[in-house]
Amino acid sequence: MANLSSSHTTCSSEVLRGLQKSSNKSIPPSILYDEQGSKLYEQIVQLDEYYPYLAEVRLLEQHGLAIAQTLPKDCVLVELGCGTATKSAFLIRSYLSLHGRCHYVGIDISESFLNQARVNLLSTVHGLEPANVQFIQADYMQGLRQAMQALPDKLLCVIWLGSSIGVFASEEAVNFLNKISSITGPQCAIFLCTDLWKDREVLYKAYHDETGITEAFIKNGMKNALASLGCRLSDKEMSTWEYHVSLNSKLRRVEMWVTFPSGFQIEQHDVYIRPGESVLVEFSSKFSIEDLHELAIRSNFYIQRAWRSELYGCQVLYSAVHALQNCWDDTDAFFNDIVDWNSKPVELRHPFLFYYGHANAFTKLKLLNTMETMEMDLIFSRGIDPCVLDPSQCHRHPKPPPEWPSKESICAYVDEVRSMVLEAVKMGRIPMRLVHFVLEHERMHQETLKYMLAQQRRQDFERTYSLRNLQSNGQSNGQEKQVGSMNGNGVPVKDSTPNVCVLPGEITMGADKSDSIFLWDNEMPLVETFVTKAFVVSAQPVSISEYMEFVKAGGYEVKHLWEEVDFSYFREYRRPATWSYANGDYYIHEPGITKHWREVANQPVYVSLAEAQAYCKWAGDFRVMTEQEYHRALLEDGKTVFGLRDGGWEWTSTAFRGFPGFEAMPEYKEYSVDFFDGQHFVLKGSSPYTHPGLIRDSFRNFFQRQYRYVFAKFRCCKSVANEARPRADSNGSNSRYRSAIFGHV
16 A cells, blocks of 8 residues: 655644634634544544434445446545545445446545554455555645645546535635646546535534534634644633534524633734634535535536435536536437437427537537538537427528438537537636536437437337227227216316415525526526415425326316317327327336336326416316416425425426516527517426536526426416515615516416
């Protein structure tokens, strides 16, 4: 085993800067982790109250292989603050299992911990070769520089567990990640674990345990800070200090303080702590999903993939070069599995091959727009979204060629474009904002390909059955059994499902331009408005089994449930786009797999907005939520309302249009404006096939209300009597809110 070492010295100047302030005194977090502090921390992570350790271990155990698969192949895993490497052992095992070998470097300031880590890894991780395990005794940046010097030809992947990034304020965290990439180079990747903002009681108990170990840890850190300035303190002096925890909701962090009832001073250093004054010894930032995306973007990283529980999260961050290469690898893997690139499973879209050319033509035209335009650039420059009810009507787009280019010529074109783009990115000629722009565009089309693949699966499935076994009208031989009690129209009345009442109140929609390095134009600006009426909404999205009642009851045949323009169109289909009816039963198709409907009965049903609205009427004169109501319901997400952000895009009944103050993005002016037509409607959240980089509360997807193919769910909603009005400004106006523009709900 190689052993790389570096001396570690505490920077007393940082302590002085924090303690010489007239107010809001603090000390640097690194001062906490001397030998005694590290031992106390190891005890803390074993406490029942301290959930982060166990929550992180569970994620590493449950998703270890998926995480290892997302990390760059043949990289060196470099762990910051490795401690005894107990948790990293889970990740190393997964990496070894997947790739057959693993090179690991652990960095920590504690020599005893590094010795324990060496013994732990080599004794518990089967197949880990001693020659591929190295340790550096240093702080984070010193250790990272030494690792780069010792391994100049290796690709490093930085592993940072324990939500240690939480010890930094927002700007400090951005600067820290930037320092990592400046040391490791343009192909940097980071596996980052982060604690999530949650119930206040859970947070408080985690940092104020009954045994007093956390208190001892914090006081030991304060003792170290004063010792670095030449003060030697007795246990008796320290016993007068008071420890307390505060929860800062605005900054989303837990703060740990030491109060000096009698004060404290070090005259030679101009340090004066007044009687009763408190010093912030450590804070632990907690994150929302929005916080994590903002952190990644501002640090010039891209969230490649993320795994989360209710308590904790971890994500792989890629640099621009890595993010592009990985995105392209995902697209290539998809097309490698397609036998016929010319197949067109969705009539309202181009054939598969178009999307392989389009993603790269778009990237070239947006990133390398000063280069000469080629014929392929024009052919693949823009896709189609024709009117569902009249496909002859469509936005501006290039006329499809009489014959599409061959697969071989498209692949050659793609290789050329990617080579040019990578060279420009490596040379620093492409701003990170534009890299995010083209990545999000291609990731969105990967989801397009996924729902096309689901339709391909359905068509292949149905072709395996002869006409005598597959009923074209969606009914089995004989009368389909009716479900539930009947109403006056011969349609069963659906039993009531659990609903939640959401009270009226303020909401925030959209995002400020300064919030992120990249946002689509329709996400901006930030708008504060007001939901004026209370509403009830289904706690869960409508499931396949619930929608099955509607289908079996003949809901597609009942005209009054449908808009007039929709009835004849959907009557032809009689079921959702991912469903088949064969041999007297129903089957549900996903990309690459078909299941009997009972296997997925509790999963959300994927339908068009028109189908969702018909179901809501059938269910008892309900409706689909508006976009404003969706944002109000988000306040209850995970508490009384579930699955708003995931499991399928959430249909709203809000027509797609810009927020007040909307400005079309200069790089892609037609992206939103072409679809402010009253025919497209807003969807929120994400589907199981949505890339993590697109998952944010401000993101607005949009499709025509009759478009059947999206992985889109819905839930039933109804207004109730409780009504409120926005508070007036001092002049009596409601200028802060935009209710008049959006309409009251």
